[in-house]
Amino acid sequence: MRLSLNITNYSWPDGSKGLAPRLARIVRAADEGGLDTVWVADHLIQADPTSTPGAEMLEAYTTLGFLAALTERVRIGTMVTGVTYRPPSMLIKAVTTLDVLSGGRAWLGIGAGYHEMEARSMDLPLPPVAERFERLEETLRLAIQMWSGDDAPFEGRHYRLAYPVNNPPAVRLPHPPILLGGMGETKTLRFVARYADACNLFDIPDGGQTVRRKLDVLAGHCEEVGRPYGEIEKTLSTRLEPGETSEAFVERCAALAALGIEHVVVITAGPWTEDAVATLAAAIPALDRM
Known part of the structure; x- marks a missing residue:
């Protein structure tokens, strides 16, 4: 099982002047501790439910460039970008640039x-x-086209590009992996089956009933489009509880693995601490055996 952290809160106690060094320590600890990915929320105002809208919030892709320069192996991406917030070509170019400059570590x-x-x-x-959702599907189609090296005109209902060139190409082959956030059964999970490399579900405390149903729906969509269900990475977002030990966290992850989850993305109440990252890193040897 893979393990990642998601940075949603930047309200460290020393304010703006301390934000960069605090963030640097967190991402370096994740990189050195063996975590798979560092994700950042993509908002312009604070959307963490444990915070307030006016609290500190960094622009996502500028932040990811900063994180890429500080790390060597951990992957980086947004969890997740709202499709209408940037023109598709700008978003695809940003992810490609991040992939090139990080040595193939970017997600979309x-x-x-x-x-x-x-x-x-x-x-x-x-x-x-x-x-x-129409714009989401067109953006996914365009991303796959541009990453394939096809610069032919793109004609969609909402987006029309005369020359969608993407040079330099992404380092990751066949392209940076695409993760779709959301659990909608009719559109989101169908798009996962057709276009994406990973889905992201939410940890709902109902004994796994919702996760099982969503994964069954995804499997059905995969069968409809003729795609192997096993090609899609099943990720789930959950919260590290205050004071939770690595052993207790591993037990929770074992239950998620039994449902079919392969990659756990962790958030915290409040900003990340190095101790919390260490808790995740201590769990990785046990998770590697799942």
């Missing part, structure tokens, strides 16, 4: 988007849900 984490208050507050586009 993407979803339909949801944050209405953020969109109103920051004048960001957030069209109706149906249109967001």
Whole structure:
């Protein structure tokens, strides 16, 4: 089982001047501790439910460039980018650039988007849900086209590109992995089956019923499009509880593995600490055996 951390909260007690060194220590600890990926939330205002909208929030792709320069092996990506917040070509180019400069460690984490208050507050586009999913599918199609080296004109309902060139190409082959966030059975999981390399589900305390159902739906979509279900990495987001030991965390992960989860993405209440990262790193030897 793979293990990652997701940075959603930047409110360390020493404020803006201490933010860069604090963040550097966290990501270096993750890199050295054997974690698979460091994810960052992609928002312009703080969306962590344990925080407040006006609290500290960093722009995601600038932050990922900073993290790439500080690390050697850990992968990096957003959990996840709302598809309408950036033009698709700009987003694909940003992920490609990150992949090239990090030596092939970038993810494209993407979803339909949801944050209405953020969109109103920051004048960001957030069209109706149906249109967001249309734009999501076109962006996924465009990403795969550009990463394949095909610079032929792209004609979609919402996006039309005359010359979608992508040079330098991504280092990761066949392309940076695509993770789709969300659990919608009709659209999101169908798009996972058709276009993505990983899904991301939520840890709902119902004894695994929801996760089982969502994975069954995903398997059905895979069968419909003729894709092996095993090609898709099943990830799940959960919270490291205050004071939780690595042994207790491993027990929780074992239960998730029994449901079919292969990669656990961890958040915390409040900003990450080096001690919390150490707790995750201590769990990795046991998780490697799952």
